[in-house]
Every structure is written in C-alpha cells, then in structure tokens.
Amino acid sequence: MGAVRGQSPAEIPDVVVERLPHYLRALRALRDEGTEVVSSQELGEALSVTPAQIRKDLSYFGRFGKQGRGYSVPHLVLDLTRILGLERAWPVILIGAGRLGQAIVTYPGFTPEGFHIQAAFDTDEAVIGTHIADIEVRPVREVQKYVRQKGIEIAIVAVPGEQAQAVIDGLIRVGIRAIMNYAPSNPRVPNGVRVRTIDPVQALQTMTFHLTGQQHPEQQAAPKPASAGPR
Template sequence: MPTDIPAVVVDRLPHYLRTLRLMLDDGIEVVSSRELGEALGTTPAQIRKDLSYFGRFGKQGRGYDVSALLGDLTRILGLERSWPVVLVGVGRLGRAIITYPGLTPEGFHVRAAFDADPGVVGSNVDSVPVRPASEMERFIRDEEIEIAILATPGDVAQDVIDRLVACGIRGILNYAPMTPHVPNGITVRTIDPVQALQTMTFYLRDSEDEEDLLPKRKRGRRNNSRR
C-alpha cells in the first residue's frame, strides 16, 4: 500500500465498508457522496477526498455504485481473503476475544492461542486450542501467520511483541496496557478502554471547571484583566 496515504484515511475505510453493506442490505444500489457523508457523519468533500487516494470511483452526477464500491474497498483493505490469526494471553480478555462472534464473518480466524500458564495450556476455548507459549514461534512460522492479537499483562507485553516480530508477525492488535515499540514495517493498533474513558471525561467536565485547565500564570493574567 502507498505510504503517503494518511493513517486517518485508512482508519475510516472500515466505517465506509460497514455503511455500504447496510445500504446494500436495504436495497440501495447507488449513493451520492452527500448521502454517504450524511450516513457517516462527515462531508461529501471528505468522502471524495478519502476515496481519491485509491483511485477514481463513481460518476459525477450519478454517484457511487454501492456494490462496486463495496467490492473495491474490500480489495483495498485486503479483505478478499481470509486471515489466520494467533492470540497470546488466554485470560478473561483473551477468552472474550476468541469467543467474539464478529471475527470469523469478517475473515479473521483464530488458529491458536498461547499462554504461559500450565493450568490453561492444553484446554480449548470455543474449539481454539491453547498451546504453550514456548511453541509460539514455531507455530507462527509453520502456519505463515502474519497477524497476532495480544492480550497479556502489560509488564510482559513488550517481550512478547519482540518475539512475535522476530518470527514473522507483521500486524499486532494490542490490548495490553502499554506503549508498544516495534521496528519500521510493523503495524500495531492498540485498544485501551481505560485511556478511551480518560479522554472522554475531558469533554464531560463541567464548564465551570474550565479555569482549572489553564496554567496558573495564564489564569492569573486573566483574573488581572478583569479588574
């Protein structure tokens, strides 16, 4: 994929994909950039700009063929094929991820899970075998797996990431509460519900607390200007 495409644009493509699927399910065959923008909560100009990074789509005055655009975005995102995945860390979160019903329909198949806990190794979670962590590298190489989901505690996550990268993993979905460090060419997406909630509370602050957001010196200058 070209490296000059902004990450925020790529991040929006799955939202386009989901919306187009819903439109197709509703029997909508053609959609304008205005209608697509309204469904996604953005502007027609943003829709056209995002899509322009990947080629020419639709016809002026007619709009986009929903089925054709859906197929194009599926190929752009690499979703025309199935992706085998491994999961590392079979705690409560790891088990929830394995049993999540939304992965398989989208082409992501958890082939194996790995854990260092002898009490977990040898079990099956929703028919996915839990293997010892010592077998992780060989399994990934033998099965030519490129994507891993990380659900370990934060204090061991970087070591696991280093091992994953060394054996050929190119994409990591990280649920561990830490900041991953990876070499160039490795894609990492971190999902941290706590951090998401922490940013949300910023916007939920009462307006009367606005003064507390200002540095003390700036706050003092503002108070002096009111005298």
C-alpha cells in the same frame, strides 16, 4: 479493467486508511437494504463525514464514482474490500488466554469478517492444554513454529501490561507484522510492523476530561437524534 492496484501505501495517509473500514461498513448496510447508488453527500450524512472528505479519500485509490450519479454501492463495496485486503481470510493468533483472551476468542465479530483465530498461546501451565471454544491453548514456546508453518501475520495480544513489550518483541522476531494490543501499554515496534492498542480505560479518561470541564450541561432536553430511526 483493474483500476485499483496495490499502490505504494507509503503515499496514502494513515488517517485516510483508517476511515475506509468505516465507509465499508456503511456501504455494506446500504447494499443489504438494496440501495444501488449513493452520493458522497448521502454517505456523508449517514457517517457524519463531509462529502468532500469521502470523495478525496476515495480519490487516493482511483475513480469509483459516476459523475452526475454517485457511487454504485455494490461496486464500491467490492473495491473497498479489495483495497483493504479483505477478499481473503486472515488467520490470527492470540497470545494470552486469560479472561480477556477468552472473551476475544469467543467474540463473534471476527469470524464473519474473515479474521479466524487459529490458535491461542499462553505461559500459564494451568490453561495450556485447555480448550476455548474449539481452539486449544498451547505453550508460547510453540509460537515460532506455528507462525512459520502457517504463515501467520496477525497477532492479538492480551497479556498483562508488564509482559506486553516482551511478548510483542518475540512475535515480531518470529515474523508477525500486525498486532492488536489489548494490554494497557505503549509498545515500541520497528518500522514495518503495525500495532493498534485498544484501551478502553484511556478512552474513558478522555471523556472524563470533557465531563469535568463543562460546568453547565446547558441544553439538556431532547437530544434530537437526527436520524430516521424507527422506534
């Protein structure tokens, strides 16, 4: 029966876990177009990942493939969904209801994936009490009560960089265990708490390095898309 159990994630490299959503997305696309079975080879081509890596990654969690055949797409979708903890919906709170926070709340990508932004908090009197989409902006001092009451574990932080560390410290004190940080800062968190900082500027800055270093564009003509893309 259940091949997949919640094993101690201590053993599983972070780098592996970070690839799973990637696989899941591709598998869902395959499923939606009716593909029943996929080999690590085929999946790897779709994702620009080596087949060996896919097999090795999956092997951390169990045996999902059928030798000689490949992986059942619908089954693997379910397995990865379960492994990632995506069978349930996750309530999320947002701290910082400024321009960026508002864009996050209205971003349509979270809800279909089960991430429901339930409440927003801010310190600015001007926005407290207003509504973004259909959620009300509350004063930050109510965070603790809210988190405890609703058992929230995930927070999205969209406050100015200087405030991020203080806000995050407060969230952790209140029981938050996973934080998506949109502030350009390097927050320190205790063990057991996960942070992911999303920083488009840093991403751009690594790209300018490459743009600057390469003197000659060299091959420039047609960029073979290598995909069976329709036009």
